[in-house]
Amino acid sequence: MLHRKIVLASSSPRRKELLSGLGIQFEIFSPDIPEDVAPGESPWNLARRLAYEKWGNVVSKSGFEDYLVITADTVVDLDGRSLGKPNSREEAFEMLKSLRAREHLVHTAVCVGDGTLLLCSVVTTRVKMRNYSDGEIASYVETGSPMDKAGGYAVQDEFFSPVERMEGSYTNVVGLPLEAVVRMLERFDIKMLGGAAVVR
Numbered sequence: 001m002l003h004r005k006i007v008l009a010s011s012s013p014r015r016k017e018l019l020s021g022l023g024i025q026f027e028i029f030s031p032d033i034p035e036d037v038a039p040g041e042s043p044w045n046l047a048r049r050l051a052y053e054k055w056g057n058v059v060s061k062s063g064f065e066d067y068l069v070i071t072a073d074t075v076v077d078l079d080g081r082s083l084g085k086p087n088s089r090e091e092a093f094e095m096l097k098s099l100r101a102r103e104h105l106v107h108t109a110v111c112v113g114d115g116t117l118l119l120c121s122v123v124t125t126r127v128k129m130r131n132y133s134d135g136e137i138a139s140y141v142e143t144g145s146p147m148d149k150a151g152g153y154a155v156q157d158e159f160f161s162p163v164e165r166m167e168g169s170y171t172n173v174v175g176l177p178l179e180a181v182v183r184m185l186e187r188f189d190i191k192m193l194g195g196a197a198v199v200r
């Protein structure tokens with residue numbers, strides 16, 4: 001089934017870019033679910049639940065019956081506390097301060113499924129931030145870039161470049177763990193066209 005219809009149900013331009021790198025054709029649709037943390041919910045569980053709820057939101061819509069639906073959710077885990085996208089610039093500043101010079105985990109959950117099979121997987125990367133200054137945080141927050149990123153940062157940001165070291169998948173931190181996605185797509189008989197070159 002090389003030509004089946006695939007939809008990436010995500011409004012994240014990073015996820016679109018990463019999936020495009022695998023050389024597969026897909027459409028885009030934005031899922032619409034509330035992203036609140038439930039009482040006592042761990043960051044790992046939050047990521048998994050939100051990816052699953054995004055999947056459920058899209059797969060139940062008419063018009064998507066024949067599609068393979070891909071969704072994801074990224075949560076930054078600082079000592080068991082979930083950091084999602086900041087709600088304000090002040091919150092972005094505080095998030096970046098709390099992450100400074102410390103280790104945290106980034107969990108990205110991915111769901112891939114159609115009407116017959118659903119696969120969900122959570123991938124975790126350990127990240128150590130560098131000892132950036134308050135002034136650097138302020139300049140970065142000023143760009144507005146933190147506002148649509150979990151934890152208020154982008155590992156891929158060339159100027160702020162907040163990450164000192166990382167253990168695990170880089171693409172997982174950016175928002176889509178490609179190694180896991182490749183394995184999941186193979187279960188649906190979807191073969192990558194040279195995707196291996198972009199997987200790291």
Ligand SMILES: Cc1cn([C@H]2C[C@H](O)[C@@H](COP(=O)(O)OP(=O)(O)OP(=O)(O)O)O2)c(=O)[nH]c1=O
Pocket residue numbers: 009010011012013014015030031035072073074075076085106148149150151153154155156173174175
């Ligand atoms: C930690 C980190 C996150 N991010 C981004 C990836 C995700 O877009 C975002 C996490 O928010 P999500 O809620 O996972 O995703 P989203 O709201 O952007 O998109 P959608 O729900 O429609 O799929 O943070 C980076 O780009 N770089 C990073 O280093």
